[in-house]
Amino acid sequence: MTPHTKLAALSAPSWPPEPEIDDELRELEAVSRGLETHTLSANTRRAYVKAWRSFETFCAVHGLDALPAHPETVRWHVAWMSVQTDEHGLPRFSVATIRQRLAGIAEKHLREGLLDPTGHRGVTGLVRGLAKLRATRAVRKRPLLLDDVLRIIRAMDxxxxxxxxxxxxxxxxxxxGFAGALRRGEAAALSLKSMELNRLDGVHIHVGASKADQDNSQPDVVVLPFGGSPRTCAPCAVHRWVALMGACAxxxxxxxxxxxxxxxxxxxxAxxxxxxxxxxxLDSATPLLRATYRNRRSARIHAQGVTGDALHTMLLTRMSEAGMNPSAYGFHSLRSGFVTQARRNGADPSDVRRQTRHKSDRMVEIYDREWLPLQRNAVTSLGL
Incomplete structure (x- = not known):
């Protein structure tokens, strides 16, 4: 069989004739189509569209059917992705990206009422083999501990x-990111209404729907507690920034x-x-972290909020200004720093999860192994 041979595609049984529908059912169909757009996050939809376009292009170049696709066609596409390299000779597609591309192909087929060719054992086995061949340890961002955070903040004007x-x-x-243990996307998505002043605790933050809770069905409150010192008091930072927003005009x-x-x-x-x-x-739905513009003489606070990528870039810039090397860090370093600092100070995994909103102790254990190798380690009982 040559790559240009037309392969018989696996397809579902043909649909029965469509019934006659009235105007009300047509309106309900439009509503159902609208609801379908919310089954996947915007980022996932964009990734799936990109995956399908890539697959269609591959099939067009080699004279293969993209829809419905034969599992062998998908295998060839996986093999093609596995050998693509960038300008540095490194793999262009990670295993995670290849799996995401396959998910996009599967989604397209299932939406069209066709069988999923990516679930064939020949495809899954190929991906599993590639994963073993490229098996490497994930490179995690290093944590920023409390002293690091204070050093960055002190360097600001x-x-x-x-x-x-x-x-x-x-x-x-x-x-x-640090005291609230928020992901950068979660921090960027906050509005003023997300914040609630509490005279006993400090500030309650209602995170809402997030990467780990897209249905917004889990407890979503995290706390910025009063600091023992104004220099370590996150609620003070909330008050200062919101007051500036009110005076920005x-x-x-x-x-x-x-x-x-x-x-x-x-x-x-306090x-x-x-x-x-x-x-x-705080009675407003406007973004909390809003974009700013400044030159040597003036500053403006814009109406639109910052993005998660902008927060990441901001942190690296602030680290450089504080004389720190930011190459191994990112905004997630604040969240991992929260876990690491809390565990160093004796917090239990369940206590950590109250703030990070992890569903299990597994992620806390990963942080322990990466950055606290002596935590609960029997080597400390050897009497050395």
Missing amino acids: HDVYPAGVSAARDELAIWL DRRSTMRLLYGYQLDTHVCG DGSTPLISSAD
């Missing part, structure tokens, strides 16, 4: 204009807030201090 505007936002973003008010900052004094209500904002200031 907080009480000067206009640099202090973006410094206030970036400090809050860092505390959201007036340059003098913004400058007055920045110059009046007492970074060594609570501004969140220790009898006067809070800068109230719950009424």
Whole structure:
């Protein structure tokens, strides 16, 4: 059999004739189509569209049928992806990417009422073999611990204009990632209404739907607790940034807030201090972490929110400004830093999961093995 041979594709039984439908059923069909768009996240839909286009192109080049596709056609596509390299000679498609591409091919077939060719044993066995051939340990971002976080924050120009505007936002973003253990996409998606001032706890954050809870059905509250020191107080960062957002239309008010900052004094209500904002200031669906623009003389806070990628870039920039090498770090370093710092300080895995919202202790165990190899390790009982 040559690659150009037309292969018989596996297909489901033919559909029965479509029944006559009235106007109401046509409207319900439109509603059902709209609901279907929410079965997958936007990122997943984009990835599947890209996967299908790539597969269609491959089939067109080699004269093969893409829909319905024969399992052998999919095997050849997997083999093709496995040998593609980039300009550095490294694999262009990781095993994870290849699996994602196959998921896109499967989704297209199933939506068309066809059998899934990617589930054939010849395809799954090929991917399994490639995974073993390329077996490597995942490279995880190194954690940023509390001392690292404070070093980054101290290097910012907080009480000067206009640099202090973006410094206030970036400090809050860092505390959201570290104390809140939020992923960058979760932090970027927060609105003012996501925040709730609590006189006993500090600030409650309602994360809502997220990567790990796309149905928004799990408990979603995380806490930014009052800090023992204003320098480690995440609620103070919330108050400072939200107050600046309220004053952003007036340059003098913004400058007055920045110059009046007492970074060594609570501004969140802790220790009898006067809070800068109230719950009424959070009664808005506008983004919490909003984009900023500044030059040497002025600063503006835009209406649109920042992206998760922008938060990642911001952290690396702030690390460089603090004299740190950011090459092994990312925004996820704040979340992994939360786990590592909490475990170093004696927190149980179940306590850690209350904040990270992991469903099991497995991920906490991974952090322990990567960054706390002596944690609960019998080697400490050898008497060395």
